[in-house]
Amino acid sequence: xxxxxxxxxxxxxxxxxxxxxxxxxxxxxxxxxxxxxxxxxxxxxxxxxxxxxxxxxxxxxxxxxxxxxx
Numbered sequence: 001x002x003x004x005x006x007x008x009x010x011x012x013x014x015x016x017x018x019x020x021x022x023x024x025x026x027x028x029x030x031x032x033x034x035x036x037x038x039x040x041x042x043x044x045x046x047x048x049x050x051x052x053x054x055x056x057x058x059x060x061x062x063x064x065x066x067x068x069x070x
Contacts, residue, residue: 004051008058020055023048 008016027048 005054008054016055016059023052
């Protein structure tokens with residue numbers, strides 16, 4: 001897990017926002033396919049959800065750090 005969060009922290013905010021958008025689209029697709037049929041790799045739901053949370057956490061940290069320096 002530490003590798004995942006350090007990898008995310010290494011990206012700039014623009015890349016994180018792009019990745020966040022892509023993951024949200026993928027999450028929607030997984031939910032849509034899951035309702036219609038059996039999803040082959042059910043653990044992908046968990047991976048996407050946790051990666052989204054990590055990205056949002058890092059973006060929040062950056063926003064708090066930028067707001068605290070004023």
